[in-house]
Amino acid sequence: MLLKKIKNLPNSPGCYLFKNQNNVIIYIGKSKNLKKRIENYFSPKEKNKKTNLLISEINNLSYILTNNELEALILESNLIKKYTPKYNFKLIDDKTYPYIEITNEKHPRLKISRYKKLPPNKNIFGPFPNQKEILKQIINILYQIYPLRKCHPLEKKPCFYYHIKQCIGPCCQKKVNYQENINAIVNFFKGKNYQIFKKIKKKMLLASDNLEFEKADKYKNILINLKKILEKQFIDLKKNKNYDIIAFDSNQNEISIYILQMNNGNILDKDQIVFTYVSSVTSNILTYLNFYYQKKIIPKEIIVGQELKKEKNNIRKLLNIKVCIPTKNVKFKLYQLALKNAQENLLKYNLIYQSKYQIIQNNLIKLSEIVEKEINYIEIFDNAHLFGQSFVSSMIVFKNFKFEKKKYIKFLLNKKIKNDFEAFRNIIQKRYKKILKTTKILPDLILVDGGLAQFNTALKILKKMNVNIKLGALKKNKKHQLESLILNKKEIFLDKKSELFKFLSKLSKEVHNFTIKFHQKTKKKEDFNTLLLKIKGLGKIRYKKILEKFNNITEIKQASCEEFKKLKIPCNILEKIKKILKK
Structure with missing residues (x-):
């Protein structure tokens, strides 16, 4: 059925939606030629791990035609947001950039604001990504040198700051040099820093002449801190040219993207991401940039490398922006810097990932040797109660080298259940009776949190249901720490310093924490209901x-x-x- 659909696909631009056996959308992609792109998935050509995993789950597909590739890119973005398929990379967060704003009041204040798009006719300076603490320091220094009002709304009588000489008091004085202070602050953000340094030095020398050494020392520290802060120049974006430099590196499985944000010739900030991909590299980069600039401020220009030459027009149309591919000068050197960082990030990611992957793989191999069966998919069960009352149970899943949290299950049990054995009988029967009615894959190993008695209870119910799955138990000591592994009714004591012991401890802690949180929430609800009825x-x-x-x-x-x-x-x-x- 699926192959017939692929044969009849049009050679047109559009979006395709891959679905699993439960008709759940697991991946959304786009192409200027749907038939060629989808046929490529099922060709004998070598593919990366993520693509192979995706293909193994595809049971059905649907598609939506568009007029051109650009429309397909925009539609893909909307569909991914709507369905959040598991094989599409995680979307960028929705945070905005912080700015320093001089308010449009009669007596303006300084404040930190966040914007996606800059409003007109406002004194706004920035953005300052990932620099919230620095912004607070800047505002604090400016208030010490230029004592503007801090109160909101304006007080009718002098406040605390006026009495300690940290406010010039527009509430009680008609003639104050308020606008002069505002103009000085505006000049500071435009890069004219000499005025503020001159003023601080003047205050420092005056305090020293008056033998107010503590005060002089305070101004000296302000001067030092301000110089440190100004190592990064602050720019008014509405009046100065800004551009982003985008570079990427990729291997068979991952893409590393590195973005340098430039303002007035200075590196303002950077963004970086490494993610596993399906389909083509350039297609994933376009999708990422589309999401990225929905959440960020779009600069006047984007600098990219030769690798994106074919996509230059698509980026320009998509973002309504100038796209440049430099071959020399400063922009080319900056692009090379971004590329070097993208390459470095990919290398680091692979070293970290390979190390973690290798440790988990080794643990699964050792566990497989003990169990005498290849282990990749584990389901772990645990119970929680309060002195034999309010029983709850849960199940967690470890599959494909990671915890699959979306597949975790909570079990609300009958109030008649008073012990662990009844609880395990109930949940194991519920879980596998349900699976046996479907075509879902059974786990390679079931683990119960408990000792030999719990192991025997689970084993009896599995045998009664004719479920042939390897079973084990994670036995704990009085401190509720993992002590041993029970398999085939035998207790196996592992070296506590071994990676396998640490791995099994991690499984035990994960299921325990998940169950305890569920129990606390349930108990809280029960207590509330009891109080209501009183x-x-x-x-x-x-x-x-x-x-x-x-x-x-x-x-x-x-x-x-x-x-x-x-x-x-x-x-x-x-x-x-x-x-x-x-x-």
Whole structure:
């Protein structure tokens, strides 16, 4: 069926959506020729690990035609945001850049603001990516040299800062040199730093002449700190040219992208990412840049290398921006610097990844030798309770060399369950009875958090269900630390310094922490429900109405009297509930 679909695909631009056996979208891509691109996935040509893994899961596909490749790129971006497929790289975060702003008030203040797009007619300076602490230092220094007001709104009488001479008091003095201070600050951000240095030196010498050495020392420190800060020049972006330099390096599995942000000839900041990819390198870079500049400020110009020559027009149209490929001069040298960093990041990533991958692979090989079966996919179970009450259980998954958190499961158990054995019987039966009804792959190994008794309980239920999966138990000591591994009803003591012991301890901690968090949340909800039923005037019918209307405790906290009246519940009941929540 899938091969027939591929044969009938059009030679047109568009987006394709790969789906797994459950019809879940697992990857979204784009191409100027859908048929050629998709046929390429299923050709005998050698592919990277991620692509091979993707192909093994493809069960179906659909596609959307577009007029051109650019439209396909924009559509791809929207579809990835909507469906968040697991094989597409993670999207860039939504944070904006911080700026220093001089407010448009009668007596302006300094403040840190965040913008995606700069508003018109405002004194805004920056951006200052990843420099929040430096911004605070700058504002603090400027307030010490130019004592502007800090209060918002403007006080009607002198405040604390006025009395300690850190504000010139526009609230109580009609004639103050306020605008002079503002002009000096604007000049400072435009790079005219001599005025502020002159003023600080003057204050320092005056304090020294008056034998106020502590004060003189304070100004000396301000001078030193300001010089350090000004090692990076601050630019008014609305008036100075700015551009980004984009370089990348790639291997068969990963792409490293490095972006230098330039302002007025200075390196303002950098962004870097390394990610595994599917499809072509340039296609992934275009997709990344599209996401990147949806969240960042688009400069006037982008510098790229010869490798993106064919995509130059696509980038220009997509971002409505000038794209330059330098071959000499300063921009070329800066591009080479960005490229060197991209190459270095890829090398570091591979060394770190290979090291981690190798350790996990070795652990799985050793575990496979002990279990006498190749292990790649493990499911681990644990229970939690409070003195035999409020039992909950959970299951975590370790597969393809990592924890697959999206596949973790929480089990709410029957209140009649009073011990570990009943809990394990219940959850193992639930889990594998459900899997056996589907075509889902069974794990290579099941681990239960417990000793021999828990192992035997799980083994009996698996045999009863005719489930032939290797089983083990992670036995802990009194300090709740891993002590041994139980396999084939035998206890195996591992060297506590060995990597395998550390790996099994990590599995044990992960399932324990996940279960405890779930138990705490459940217990909190149970306690709240018990307290609710003790409120006079809140019977079971009203209690049921509250639970049907509100999804969680936060919603009840934020509930209004009107909402309770609609449920035909008096407002005094809401007040009593909120008092309980405060406790």
